[in-house]
Amino acid sequence: MNAAKIGENAGAIWAALQGGALTTKALKKATKLKEAELNLALGWLAREDKISFEENEADTLVALQ
Numbered sequence: 001m002n003a004a005k006i007g008e009n010a011g012a013i014w015a016a017l018q019g020g021a022l023t024t025k026a027l028k029k030a031t032k033l034k035e036a037e038l039n040l041a042l043g044w045l046a047r048e049d050k051i052s053f054e055e056n057e058a059d060t061l062v063a064l065q
Helices: 003-017 024-031 035-047
Strands: 051-055 060-064
Touching: 003 024, 003 035, 003 060, 024 035, 024 060, 035 051
Parallel strands: none
Antiparallel strands: 051 060
16 A cells, blocks of 8 residues: 555545544544554544544544544
8 A cells, every 4th residue: 555545545434533532443433444544544644633533442532533
């Protein structure tokens, strides 16, 4: 996967999070990304300090900064 595709997927995650925080499971469903694609794009956004994470017992909640 190239950087352009990862950036495109990060944009899809960004758009999905505009409505509020989502779990990684809900993000995967909303964006229709495969797990590897989701994780790469989340890493991209985290590296740019655009998102925050809150872990709980069942899943990880992701929100825009």
